Amino acid sequence: MIETSKRLLIIDDDAGIRSQLKWGFDDFDVYTADNRANAISQFKQYHPSVVTLDLGLPPDEEGESEGFAILYQLISLAPETKIIIVSGSESPINADKAASLGAFHYYPKPINLEQLKQIVEKAYQAYLMAKCKK
Amino acid sequence: MIIEVLSFAVASVLFCLLGLVLFTGQRNNLPKRMLAISALASAAWAGSVTYQAIYGGLISLTLSLELLRSLAWFAFLLVMLRTAYNSTDNVSKRFRITFAGVSLFIIGLIMLAIYRLSGGSFFEVIAGNDVLAGYLLISVGGLVITEQLYRNTPEDHRWALKYFWLAIGSMFAYDFYLYSDALLFQRIDNELWNARGFIHAMVVPLIGVAIKREMQWSLGKSSIDVFISRRIVFHTTTLLAIGIYMILIGFGGYYVREYGGDWGEIAQATFMFGAVVTLFVLIFSGKLRSRVKVLIDKHFFHYKYDYREEWLRIIRTLSVNSDSERLHERAIRSLAQIIDSPGGVLWLKRETGRYEPESWWNMDSIKSRENEDSSFIRFLEEQQFVINLDEFRTDPEVYTRLAILEIPDWLKVIKKAWLVIPLMLKDELHGFVVLAHSPSHHRYFNWEDTDLLKTVGRQVASHIAQNSSARALINARRFEEINRLSAFIVHDLKNMIGQLSLVVSNAAKHKNNPLFIEDAVTTVENSVQKMNKLLSRVKGEVPGDSLVSFDFCSLLEDVVRARSKAGILPIPVLKCRVGPINISADNDRMAANLGHILENAQDATNEDGHITVTLDTRDGFAVLEIEDTGCGMDEKFIKERLFQPFESTKGTMGIGVFQVREYVQKLGGELEVESEPGKGTIFRMLIPLLSDSNVTQSTMSSA
Numbered sequence A: 001m002i003e004t005s006k007r008l009l010i011i012d013d014d015a016g017i018r019s020q021l022k023w024g025f026d027d028f029d030v031y032t033a034d035n036r037a038n039a040i041s042q043f044k045q046y047h048p049s050v051v052t053l054d055l056g057l058p059p060d061e062e063g064e065s066e067g068f069a070i071l072y073q074l075i076s077l078a079p080e081t082k083i084i085i086v087s088g089s090e091s092p093i094n095a096d097k098a099a100s101l102g103a104f105h106y107y108p109k110p111i112n113l114e115q116l117k118q119i120v121e122k123a124y125q126a127y128l129m130a131k132c133k134k
Numbered sequence B: 001m002i003i004e005v006l007s008f009a010v011a012s013v014l015f016c017l018l019g020l021v022l023f024t025g026q027r028n029n030l031p032k033r034m035l036a037i038s039a040l041a042s043a044a045w046a047g048s049v050t051y052q053a054i055y056g057g058l059i060s061l062t063l064s065l066e067l068l069r070s071l072a073w074f075a076f077l078l079v080m081l082r083t084a085y086n087s088t089d090n091v092s093k094r095f096r097i098t099f100a101g102v103s104l105f106i107i108g109l110i111m112l113a114i115y116r117l118s119g120g121s122f123f124e125v126i127a128g129n130d131v132l133a134g135y136l137l138i139s140v141g142g143l144v145i146t147e148q149l150y151r152n153t154p155e156d157h158r159w160a161l162k163y164f165w166l167a168i169g170s171m172f173a174y175d176f177y178l179y180s181d182a183l184l185f186q187r188i189d190n191e192l193w194n195a196r197g198f199i200h201a202m203v204v205p206l207i208g209v210a211i212k213r214e215m216q217w218s219l220g221k222s223s224i225d226v227f228i229s230r231r232i233v234f235h236t237t238t239l240l241a242i243g244i245y246m247i248l249i250g251f252g253g254y255y256v257r258e259y260g261g262d263w264g265e266i267a268q269a270t271f272m273f274g275a276v277v278t279l280f281v282l283i284f285s286g287k288l289r290s291r292v293k294v295l296i297d298k299h300f301f302h303y304k305y306d307y308r309e310e311w312l313r314i315i316r317t318l319s320v321n322s323d324s325e326r327l328h329e330r331a332i333r334s335l336a337q338i339i340d341s342p343g344g345v346l347w348l349k350r351e352t353g354r355y356e357p358e359s360w361w362n363m364d365s366i367k368s369r370e371n372e373d374s375s376f377i378r379f380l381e382e383q384q385f386v387i388n389l390d391e392f393r394t395d396p397e398v399y400t401r402l403a404i405l406e407i408p409d410w411l412k413v414i415k416k417a418w419l420v421i422p423l424m425l426k427d428e429l430h431g432f433v434v435l436a437h438s439p440s441h442h443r444y445f446n447w448e449d450t451d452l453l454k455t456v457g458r459q460v461a462s463h464i465a466q467n468s469s470a471r472a473l474i475n476a477r478r479f480e481e482i483n484r485l486s487a488f489i490v491h492d493l494k495n496m497i498g499q500l501s502l503v504v505s506n507a508a509k510h511k512n513n514p515l516f517i518e519d520a521v522t523t524v525e526n527s528v529q530k531m532n533k534l535l536s537r538v539k540g541e542v543p544g545d546s547l548v549s550f551d552f553c554s555l556l557e558d559v560v561r562a563r564s565k566a567g568i569l570p571i572p573v574l575k576c577r578v579g580p581i582n583i584s585a586d587n588d589r590m591a592a593n594l595g596h597i598l599e600n601a602q603d604a605t606n607e608d609g610h611i612t613v614t615l616d617t618r619d620g621f622a623v624l625e626i627e628d629t630g631c632g633m634d635e636k637f638i639k640e641r642l643f644q645p646f647e648s649t650k651g652t653m654g655i656g657v658f659q660v661r662e663y664v665q666k667l668g669g670e671l672e673v674e675s676e677p678g679k680g681t682i683f684r685m686l687i688p689l690l691s692d693s694n695v696t697q698s699t700m701s702s703a
Helices: A015-024 A036-046 A065-077 A092-101 A113-133 B002-023 B030-055 B059-088 B092-117 B122-127 B129-152 B155-185 B190-213 B230-259 B261-284 B286-300 B307-319 B327-339 B375-383 B389-394 B409-413 B447-510 B514-538 B552-565 B587-604 B635-642 B657-666 B691-702
Strands: A007-011 A029-033 A050-054 A082-087 A105-108 B344-349 B355-361 B417-425 B428-436 B548-551 B573-576 B582-585 B611-618 B621-628 B670-676 B680-688
Touching: A007 A015, A007 A036, A015 A029, A015 A113, A015 B447, A015 B514, A029 A036, A036 A065, A036 B552, A050 A065, A050 A113, A065 A082, A065 A092, A082 A092, A082 A113, A092 A105, A105 A113, A113 B447, B002 B030, B002 B190, B030 B059, B030 B190, B059 B129, B059 B155, B129 B155, B155 B190, B230 B261, B307 B327, B307 B447, B327 B344, B327 B355, B327 B428, B327 B447, B355 B428, B375 B417, B375 B428, B389 B417, B417 B447, B428 B447, B447 B514, B548 B552, B552 B573, B552 B587, B552 B611, B552 B621, B582 B587, B582 B680, B587 B611, B587 B621, B587 B657, B587 B680, B635 B670, B657 B670, B657 B680
Parallel strands: A007 A029, A007 A050, A050 A082, A082 A105, B573 B611
Antiparallel strands: B344 B355, B344 B428, B417 B428, B548 B582, B611 B621, B621 B680, B670 B680
């Protein structure tokens, strides 16, 4: 059933980005969330293979704390999920931190659809490979 | 005869000293002047007795001087008595005193007349019964007045003044004894007479003690304020030292002559010459002189300044809040006013390490800078010395003896410049002040001035440093604000670029799909909204979030419902004990904060535990309690870590309780925590209520 479909969870507090990414990833089953509670419940419900995660989420829109908190929680829920960090911050500290917490990729904003698509595709392939080996 | 000479000579010298010391004072009030005159009269009389004992003659002078001396003491005692009566408001007695004074004066005149009628030697004149009786009467009168005065001295002054009355009383008492003895045996006892000089001499230290004990006698309004000139004491000390030295030389010379054998005379001459040369060397040694001077100043005198006054004035000058005068000018002024300097310039250290002029007060603006490695700066920093440029010009040794010091050329050019005061901050030279010549303090500048200037320099330095760090803090805050704003702008711009470029990319594929077009329009609209928000924020219109009034209870219902849906156990139970109550806050932020605390509670509590959310009101506050039966926290954790930013038990970087409390405090509320390890935690949030004030306002406006 859903196991075979390509499932993508987009976590972003910007409604425009959410809807446009949904259109951009029309070859995926796209689910969206705009805050932590929402993200966790969507994640638990649909078990997406790839997640794009904006670090700046309410209540800490201008920082990264909420995004990292979600990253930590998702990885502990399902370590095999490929999580792509989409961040407004270009700070290498954040990139390192994301990598150490187990993120698949750190993608700095602004979003370019073609680039992001390639990364998401790569992440999905990696997810499938890991699944096969298992 | 020798005993007589010695005895009266000592008395004469001591009284003379006392009189001079009293005359050197600054505030010349009547009792003090009278005391000085009495002392000098005594000195003159004793001197004349000495002269008479050695050379004979001068009988008439000696006799009149003794009477004059007595008269002077009487006058002094009467003046004191008057002030004593004044202070006890016994006005009627004043008349009697004046009367007594006049009558005593007349007695003195009669004595003189009697003397003039008789002739012969001193002792013969004295031996006349009537004259003796007169003398006796004077001494009795003196005793009576002294006793009167003592009884009229206020209790609290007796401690100081008793020595006075003791001194003068004993003088008269001895005279009384002497003359009554003479009257009885019809001759003056030689031994008693000879001892008289010593007795009088002994009185002087007693008077000295009295003056020392009460520098300002406050018998009534007049008082004796003995201010001893430093210079007089210095010279007296020098003379005394020379005198002692001479006596020692005398003994030395005598010893050499007695026991020197054939070489006696030559050895004595050589010894004397050597000793005198040594004396001259010592006298003319400037260093020794200045050391002795400082020693005397430091140990024997009251301070030049009233430090309490100075301190109050300095603090007042520094801390006064005036817009017209900048702190730096006030800093210069606080230093200048100590020594009445008419102007000054302040140099401060810059980040480059150079000292640049910062402020001018009544001085031409000077632009000269000084490098931190110049000998001038190093001297100020290491020696922490006030440089007196006048002194440096005449005697550079004083400074260069300590360290290398070259006065910079630009400073030499400033003719007005007088003092350079270091402003030390810890061990660093924060800056320095150059002060202009003071017309009054010019000559009496001493260690006390430099000590005070140095200390005030420190005070000023820390004041300036504190001020500039406060300013730096404000700047840093502004900078932080701008940083935050620009981060926000970059964040939003990236999002807008992202979504618009996504629209463009997606359009290639979906432009014929009406649903996409609809979404695209929404996205563009979203961007426009964002740009408007951004614009208003850049203009500074809306800093942060909005304040709206809403019902707290229904917000809580929403939050609790959202938490229940998250699928984490236990599910919180809400108990609203009040009807709708309004608070003013940002809905979303408040909801996020509450959700955060609830989530923490859920994380801390086992699935079979309980979480109760209770809302109530108390004293104009909405009181929200979130109580769980979780693992709890110990006191140390609450105190040291709970309210710290970026702290969490979960090892993640969630918004901490810190941020929640910050927000609640911003709303005028408070966040409290009660917890016991193993039992659970209560978070209590107090938010000011709106409804009450609304009600009173509306009733007031309707009434």
